[in-house]
Every structure is written in C-alpha cells, then in structure tokens.
Amino acid sequence: MEEVNFKVVQGDTFSIKVTYQNPDGTDINLTNYTARMDVRNEPAGKILCASVTTSSGITIDGVNGELTITFTPAQTRKFTTPSAAYQLQITSQTGQQTTILKGYLSVSPAVVR
Numbered sequence: 001m002e003e004v005n006f007k008v009v010q011g012d013t014f015s016i017k018v019t020y021q022n023p024d025g026t027d028i029n030l031t032n033y034t035a036r037m038d039v040r041n042e043p044a045g046k047i048l049c050a051s052v053t054t055s056s057g058i059t060i061d062g063v064n065g066e067l068t069i070t071f072t073p074a075q076t077r078k079f080t081t082p083s084a085a086y087q088l089q090i091t092s093q094t095g096q097q098t099t100i101l102k103g104y105l106s107v108s109p110a111v112v113r
Contacts (some may be wrong), residue, residue, distance in 0.1 A: 001071055001098075002102075003103045008071075009108045010076055010077050010108065012076055013072060013076070015070040017068045018066070018069065020065040025064035028076060033062065036052070036091075037053075037058065039089040042084075043085045049075070049080055052071060052075075057071065058070075063093065067090075076107075085103075086103060087099055
C-alpha cells in the first residue's frame with residue numbers, strides 16, 4: 001500500500017490514474033476486480049464526503065493494472081476543508097480486499113461558484 005497526498009479545489013473535477021504494480025515493477029492484472037474509493041472528513045471519520053466505485057466513477061483497465069478514478073464537481077464540493085482522508089481499495093473475484101492507495105486530499109475552497 002502506498003500513501004500519496006493530492007491537492008483538489010472544491011467544485012472542480014478531480015481525476016487520477018493509478019497503476020497497480022508488483023515490487024519488480026510489472027503490472028498486476030486487475031481483470032474481474034472491482035474498486036471503491038471513499039473520501040471522509042478524517043481517517044475512519046463519520047462524515048462520508050463522497051464515494052466512487054466501478055459502477056460510478058472508477059474504470060479499470062485490468063490487463064494493464066490501471067484504475068482511473070474521477071470525482072465530479074458535485075462530489076468535490078462536499079470534500080471537507082482544509083483536508084479530507086481517502087482510501088482506494090480493490091476487491092478480487094474471490095472477495096479478497098486490498099488497500100492500494102490512501103492519504104489526504106488538501107482541499108482548497110472554490111472561489112468561482
């Protein structure tokens with residue numbers, strides 16, 4: 001699991017691409033995996049700011065081990081300032097869950113509304 005922090009402006013589209021790899025740098029095949037990314041006010045926080053899944057907001061290029069995660073402007077407006085915590089988790093066909101990325105979003109309030 002890797003810990004990475006990002007910057008986002010409330011009300012903007014926020015999109016990242018993640019490539020899941022083995023320690024030797026080869027891509028891990030994510031065919032038939034699902035994924036979920038939650039953004040909360042703090043780690044294990046009670047306030048769920050937004051959530052995306054492979055049903056809405058996450059696409060997986062399984063063979064290349066790539067996940068593209070996109071939050072809409074309506075979703076990023078709900079991110080807490082000055083920061084929010086996130087966790088990206090994948091689930092295999094057999095139900096094994098693995099957190100592949102987590103960290104904080106440095107959230108700037110929008111000037112233009």
